[in-house]
Amino acid sequence: MKQSLLIAVLAACAVSAQAALKIGDPMPATDVKLTGEGGKETTLAELKGKKGTLIVITCNACPFALAWERRIVDIGNTYPEKGIAVVAVNANDPKIAASDSLEKTVARAKKEFYKFPYLVDSTQKLAKALGATKTPECFLFDAKGKLVYHGTVDDNHKEPSKVKNNYLRDALDAVLFGKEVPVAETKAMGCSIKYR
Amino acid sequence: MMVCLLAGCAREAPEATIKRVTAAQLLDVVRAPGAQAVLVNVYATWCGPCREEFPDLVKLERNYRVKGLRLLFVSADDEENMAAVKRFLAKQGVDYPTYLKAEQDMEFINGLEPRWDGALPATLLYDGAGRQRDFWTGAADYKTFEQKLKPILEEKP
Numbered sequence: 544m545k546q547s548l549l550i551a552v553l554a555a556c557a558v559s560a561q562a563a564l565k566i567g568d569p570m571p572a573t574d575v576k577l578t579g580e581g582g583k584e585t586t587l588a589e590l591k592g593k594k595g596t597l598i599v600i601t602c603n604a605c606p607f608a609l610a611w612e613r614r615i616v617d618i619g620n621t622y623p624e625k626g627i628a629v630v631a632v633n634a635n636d637p638k639i640a641a642s643d644s645l646e647k648t649v650a651r652a653k654k655e656f657y658k659f660p661y662l663v664d665s666t667q668k669l670a671k672a673l674g675a676t677k678t679p680e681c682f683l684f685d686a687k688g689k690l691v692y693h694g695t696v697d698d699n700h701k702e703p704s705k706v707k708n709n710y711l712r713d714a715l716d717a718v719l720f721g722k723e724v725p726v727a728e729t730k731a732m733g734c735s736i737k738y739r
Numbered sequence: 740m741m742v743c744l745l746a747g748c749a750r751e752a753p754e755a756t757i758k759r760v761t762a763a764q765l766l767d768v769v770r771a772p773g774a775q776a777v778l779v780n781v782y783a784t785w786c787g788p789c790r791e792e793f794p795d796l797v798k799l800e801r802n803y804r805v806k807g808l809r810l811l812f813v814s815a816d817d818e819e820n821m822a823a824v825k826r827f828l829a830k831q832g833v834d835y836p837t838y839l840k841a842e843q844d845m846e847f848i849n850g851l852e853p854r855w856d857g858a859l860p861a862t863l864l865y866d867g868a869g870r871q872r873d874f875w876t877g878a879a880d881y882k883t884f885e886q887k888l889k890p891i892l893e894e895k896p
């Protein structure tokens with residue numbers, strides 16, 4: 544019974560490719576409440592940075608999210624002091640992926656030394672407004688709140704030492720120095736977001 | 740029988756072959772003559788939704804092979820996980836040719852379907868002429884696969 548319910552839920556999640564946000568589009572859903580430790584709610588409007596805002600849709604169990612996690616945390620722990628806010632967001636439905644509950648998300652942020660917010664999008668409104676489909680997926684907005692980069696962290700999830708293109712860092716640095724982002728859209732494999 | 744007993748030979752389960760492919764090479768297999776419909780499923784052994792839908796795809800292939808379905812499983816696992824891929828396919832009862840992504844993610848994704856952003860599982864449905872007729876990401880079930888497939892199989896070549 545449980546299994547057939549799960550299969551039905553998964554079947555309902557089968558979606559045709561959704562339209563993602565386009566480069567130049569404004570930051571959406573800035574008033575959507577995101578939940579953190581102790582159930583504390585906050586919004587993108589409150590979190591956004593002076594020079595830009597990076598949203599990383601991620602989760603606690605996807606092998607790709609885990610493979611890139613250290614690099615994401617390094618970025619999240621350093622760019623806010625330069626003026627770019629970094630917000631990690633877990634939008635997976637914990638009824639489908641139990642590892643993505645608020646408690647486990649808070650615990651993971653502590654265990655992996657996140658010094659930036661790792662929040663739960665319990666309504667999934669932010670992830671849907673972004674058109675996010677997988678984890679990890681990065682959305683970088685400039686100081687004016689326009690999307691300037693959408694895609695992956697870099698070109699090698701498995702071996703950081705073999706990365707040839709640091710797409711996300713290049714985009715972040717371009718935003719910091721007021722330059723055009725060299726590669727605005729990139730792709731990589733990832734885990735489907737567990738939409739309810 | 741006696742020879743087999745004496746030699747102690749055991750019946751080995753047939754094993755799926757796993758061929759490394761680029762998107763372009765995969766599309767050549769899609770367009771190869773002889774099928775009425777081709778379903779490409781990109782999965783990974785560690786991907787929960789991929790594993791959930793996999794048995795339904797295997798069943799679909801069994802039921803519709805004779806009607807012209809060609810099912811191409813493409814693993815997005817890392818090449819070092821080949822042993823895990825083989826074990827997974829054997830457990831699922833797959834004993835026909837399958838594939839392994841053999842180029843960088845972005846090249847493979849854009850080469851196969853530019854609208855695809857890399858979310859797994861990804862499934863693409865083609866008709867016998869190699870024209871793409873449907874594409875979706877996320878898991879589906881047998882009924883959904885069948886509903887999408889049947890109209891294409893029923894078309895006159």
